[in-house]
Every structure is written in structure tokens, then in C-alpha cells.
Amino acid sequence: MHLNTLPLFFFLISGIFCQYDYDPYYPSEPDYGYAPSMYGPSTAVCAPECNCPITYPTAMYCDNLKLKSLPIVPSGIKYLYLRNNMIEGIEENAFDNVTDLEWLILDNNHLENSKIKGRVFAKLKNLKKLHINYNNLTEIVGPLPNTLDDLQLTHNKISKANPNTFEGLVNLTVIHLQHNALSEDTLSGVFKGLNSLLYLDLSFNKLSKLPLGLPPNILMLYFDNNQITNIPAEYFKGFKALQYLRLSHNKLTDSGIPGNALNISTLVELDLSYNHLKSIPTVNEHLENYYLQVNQINQFPVSSFCKVVGVLAYSRVRHLRLDANNLTRADLPHELYNCLRMAAEISLE
Numbered sequence: 001m002h003l004n005t006l007p008l009f010f011f012l013i014s015g016i017f018c019q020y021d022y023d024p025y026y027p028s029e030p031d032y033g034y035a036p037s038m039y040g041p042s043t044a045v046c047a048p049e050c051n052c053p054i055t056y057p058t059a060m061y062c063d064n065l066k067l068k069s070l071p072i073v074p075s076g077i078k079y080l081y082l083r084n085n086m087i088e089g090i091e092e093n094a095f096d097n098v099t100d101l102e103w104l105i106l107d108n109n110h111l112e113n114s115k116i117k118g119r120v121f122a123k124l125k126n127l128k129k130l131h132i133n134y135n136n137l138t139e140i141v142g143p144l145p146n147t148l149d150d151l152q153l154t155h156n157k158i159s160k161a162n163p164n165t166f167e168g169l170v171n172l173t174v175i176h177l178q179h180n181a182l183s184e185d186t187l188s189g190v191f192k193g194l195n196s197l198l199y200l201d202l203s204f205n206k207l208s209k210l211p212l213g214l215p216p217n218i219l220m221l222y223f224d225n226n227q228i229t230n231i232p233a234e235y236f237k238g239f240k241a242l243q244y245l246r247l248s249h250n251k252l253t254d255s256g257i258p259g260n261a262l263n264i265s266t267l268v269e270l271d272l273s274y275n276h277l278k279s280i281p282t283v284n285e286h287l288e289n290y291y292l293q294v295n296q297i298n299q300f301p302v303s304s305f306c307k308v309v310g311v312l313a314y315s316r317v318r319h320l321r322l323d324a325n326n327l328t329r330a331d332l333p334h335e336l337y338n339c340l341r342m343a344a345e346i347s348l349e
């Protein structure tokens with residue numbers, strides 16, 4: 001069959017480019033776009049050392065103040081920023097005047113689990129966001145209130161988790177745990193029952209296997225920069241909505257990825273770059289972005305993308321990165337052009 005009738009454009013990429021189109025849940029600075037110079041004078045109810053913008057009087061900013069303990073938080077405050085201080089602990093009654101606090105942002109402090117007392121977070125009946133990135137935590141904090149939707153604990157030294165730590169958190173949507181010291185044994189079962197969870201980032205941890213018991217509705221799952229060697233054949237079978245999966249910078253080999261382990265029908269983007277693969281794992285025809293750079297791939301079987309090729313049977317891959325492998329253009333088979341008819345970009349060298 002001579003099928004080279006459809007256009008296929010090759011863009012050879014060199015250097016680094018931003019491969020992900022977007023990442024809507026990456027930790028951002030949700031501070032209303034205020035620069036410090038735009039703050040109005042503090043209102044009467046603001047703690048004297050902090051700032052409460054006139055236009056957002058329910059927000060209190062106490063960033064960069066070298067605070068060793070919490071300021072007095074007046075009632076009425078809903079959004080509390082305490083970034084870049086030296087806070088080591090939180091007393092159990094610290095927020096008793098503001099039990100309707102919605103956002104509590106504690107990034108870049110010196111918080112330790114043993115100095116966060118009692119049910120201080122669980123008492124906050126409206127808490128939606130809790131950010132304790134860049135601190136000195138060794139365990140996932142808790143107990144947590146069941147109103148929580150966004151938990152960020154990145155860049156700590158977390159290696160422990162109470163198995164019930166997320167129990168009942170029916171609205172928890174986003175969990176950032178990247179840059180910690182978590183292993184699969186600690187995490188297995190911890191996330192079960194989180195039926196609203198859409199985003200889970202476990203990159204830069206100490207996983208050598210995928211954790212068991214992840215909730216089925218998850219949309220984005222990041223496991224990059226761990227030591228994962230294999231993917232059990234049935235692991236992704238129960239996932240109903242998974243669209244983005246990152247497994248780059250692990251220790252995956254061909255034998256660690258059985259046949260259809262990564263043929264996930266809902267998947268849009270798959271990152272397997274920086275592993276030890278010699279062949280291309282089979283993917284579903286709906287996949288759009290496939291990253292395989294920096295492996296040892298030396299063959300290009302079309303069957304990894306298309307089991308059969310036909311009018312309606314073709315791969316939706318648009319971006320395919322194969323640079324820094326053992327492949328040249330001459331290794332690409334001719335049938336490829338019909339199977340990968342949507343490809344806008346295949347990078348090889």
C-alpha cells in the first residue's frame with residue numbers, strides 16, 4: 001500500500017521549549033494582583049504590622065515581616081497571608097476569632113508538625129485553601145476541615161501520613177505534594193474516597209511504585225521525578241477521566257510496561273521522557289501529546305499508535321517528541337503517515 005498522500009509536517013526541535021500547553025493548577029499567587037505599593041492604609045480592624053487593602057478589607061497581608069509567631073487576627077478576616085516569615089508553630093486557639101477563615105497561606109515559614117497544635121485547622125469551618133509550601137513539615141498536616149478544596153504542602157520533608165488524614169474531604173479538588181520524601185507504602189489508600197479530586201501532584205518524591213487506591217475521577221496525575229520502575233497492567237483500568245499523566249524522569253523500562261498498561265482511552269497527554277525505554281508503549285488513538293524524548297528508543301512500530309488504520313481508525317497525536325533517542329527519519333515506516341495523520345510536530349533529533 002502506498003499511502004503517503006496526506007501531508008505530515010516535521011518540525012525538528014532543538015533546545016528547550018515549553019512542552020505543556022497549560023497547567024491550570026500549578027501553585028500561583030492568588031493575591032488579587034496587588035503589589036505592596038498598591039495597598040491602601042490599614043483599616044482599623046487590621047493587625048498593626050499587617051496590611052488590609054481598602055478594596056479587600058477581608059484580606060490581611062502579613063508577608064515578609066520576620067514574624068516568629070502569628071499576629072492577632074481580627075474577626076472578619078477571610079483571607080490570611082503570612083508568607084516569608086519565621087513562624088515555627090501555631091497554637092490551637094490561634095484562629096478562634098476567625099473561624100470563618102477561607103484562605104490560609106503560610107508558605108516559606110519554619111512550621112513543624114509537632115508545633116501545630118490540636119485541631120487548629122479542623123476548627124476552621126469555611127477553610128477552602130491551605131498552603132504550607134516551603135516549610136519544615138515531616139507529615140501531612142491534620143486533622144483538616146471537610147470544606148477544604150485546595151491543599152498545597154510542597155517543598156517540605158514529608159515522609160509520613162496518617163491513613164485517615166483525608167477522610168471525609170468530599171470537596172478536596174487539588175493536592176500538591178511535590179518535592180517531599182513520600183513513598184508508595186505511606187500513600188497507598190490515603191487518597192481513597194476523595195471523589196472530587198481532579199489534580200494530584202506527587203512529583204519529586206521517593207516513589208518506586210505507583211500508590212494504590214487513587215480515586216477514579218482524577219484528571220491530572222503527576223508522578224515525574226521519582227524512581228518508578230513499572231506500571232501494573234491493570235493499574236489505570238479504574239480511572240474514568242484521566243487526561244494528563246506525567247511519568248518523566250523515572251526508571252521505566254519496556255518490561256515494566258505491559259502491553260496495554262498505558263492504553264488509556266481518556267488520556268490527552270502522556271509524558272514518558274527521561275526513562276529507559278527501548279520501544280514506544282502502546283497508547284490510545286485519542287492521545288494528542290506524547291513525550292518520549294531522552295530514552296533509548298530504536299524502533300518505531302506503527303502498532304504502538306494504530307492497531308488498524310482506516311478512515312476512522314487513526315491516531316490523534318499532534319505533538320510527538322522522540323528527540324535524544326536512537327532513531328532517525330529513515331527509521332520511520334511509511335504506514336506511519338496514514339496512522340499519524342494529525343501530527344503537526346514530530347521531533348526526532
Ligand SMILES: *[C@@H]1O[C@H](CO)[C@@H](O)[C@H](O)[C@H]1NC(C)=O
Binds near residue numbers: 071072073074095
Ligand atoms: C481575639 O480577639 C480579642 C479581641 O480583639 C483579642 O483580645 C484576642 O487576643 C484575639 N485572640 C487571638 C487568638 O487572636
Ligand SMILES: *[C@@H]1O[C@H](CO)[C@@H](O)[C@H](O)[C@H]1NC(C)=O
Binds near residue numbers: 109136
Ligand atoms: C527543620 O527541622 C530540622 C530538624 O528537624 C532542623 O534542624 C532545621 O533547623 C529546621 N529548619 C528550619 C528552617 O526550621
Ligand SMILES: *[C@@H]1O[C@H](CO)[C@@H](O)[C@H](O)[C@H]1NC(C)=O
Binds near residue numbers: 146147148170171
Ligand atoms: C462541598 O461543595 C458543595 C458545592 O460547593 C457545597 O454545597 C457543600 O456544602 C460542600 N461540602 C462541604 C463539606 O464543605
Ligand SMILES: *[C@@H]1O[C@H](CO)[C@@H](O)[C@H](O)[C@H]1NC(C)=O
Binds near residue numbers: 303306307
Ligand atoms: C487500545 O485499547 C483499545 C481497547 O480499549 C483497543 O481497541 C485498541 O486497539 C488499543 N490500541 C492499540 C494501539 O493497540
Ligand SMILES: *[C@@H]1O[C@H](CO)[C@@H](O)[C@H](O)[C@H]1NC(C)=O
Binds near residue numbers: 296298326
Ligand atoms: C542504535 O541502534 C543501532 C541499530 O539500530 C545499534 O546498532 C546501536 O547499537 C544503537 N545504539 C544505542 C546507543 O543503543
